Amino acid sequence: MSTTSTLKLETLTIEDNSALTDLWFAAFSDPILRRVFPNTPGVRKWLENANAHDLLNKSFQRYIKVVDTESQDAEGRPRIAAYAKWDLSMPEERGRRYPPWHEEMPGELCEAFFMKEEANRKRVMGDTRHFYLDTVATHPDYQRRGAGSLLVKWGCDLADAQGVQAYVDASKDGAPLYAKFGFVDHSLPGEDIASMARR
Template structure:
């Protein structure tokens, strides 16, 4: 069986969260800041996190400025996905809502809302600093690969799709990178422009200028 890149459907959200996002983020600094007391294995409390994350992904799927791709192994195995958003500046075009700002009426019991708000504010300020004056930005908001399929080219497949689309449309790209993602983004031409320090790791702001499409 081969890995295949395809569109994401609304019905894919729960399995992508369960098979890819939750397992991939067990040791992610931002996830640990948000959920410092979450269990290593799925528990009743973790089911709240799953439900909350699924709702967030479904909400993004309904947003026409968000673009999704998933990677499948055969027809049945979900191994990774990525979300890109096309965001605009201040020349009369609507700016995409930031995916890190949730508007739901409930939060999981294990979510440290204070810590989450604090680090989100710092990441957002760094993003605003780097993107000041940019009128159109192609932003990678999430890339998730199931642990058992990491280091097999899945992340590169997802990145290649996003970078090809950016180059075709002459969009500059941005990602706020967790420590683990920095080498992959370097590989696709992203350059470090700043950083946000946290006790659990350093996040890097990374920018990529569009290249002439071949």
């Protein structure tokens, strides 16, 4: 099993934004999610613009990345193995998670998908202040090498330092990673997404 010796945690910058889109689509190939986010040039640009907006305008959202210090991307920079988006705001400050849906996206399905996630988070967390792990994306080349753990630990350590709870919407496959850090699944029976809270 590979170690994390070549993997390093860093703050993500706007210069990394186009690489994030490539990584996101490589990491999330689940058929259900791909229906919501079809891999088209228009949707890719929409996602890139959404991340750019949040990077530049939402200081309460922290983007962090794990780079491979022994591998370079096409521009000669350390390759991004994984990234995470942690939302540190109060629940009432967050506002809408995404901009209006792209015309190539199934708008009604998108609304239903994310409204269900929001409803489950509200059911589990109520109005309690908590850090929200919005996204963890690991490139398939780096899965099970510790990149995801570095990203989750970063937010959990910050939550512990501030005495704050944390929450993540996890795939069933991804749930064991979060359980290692103290997240507990509060999903209702039959749910596809694990509603996981760390008290």
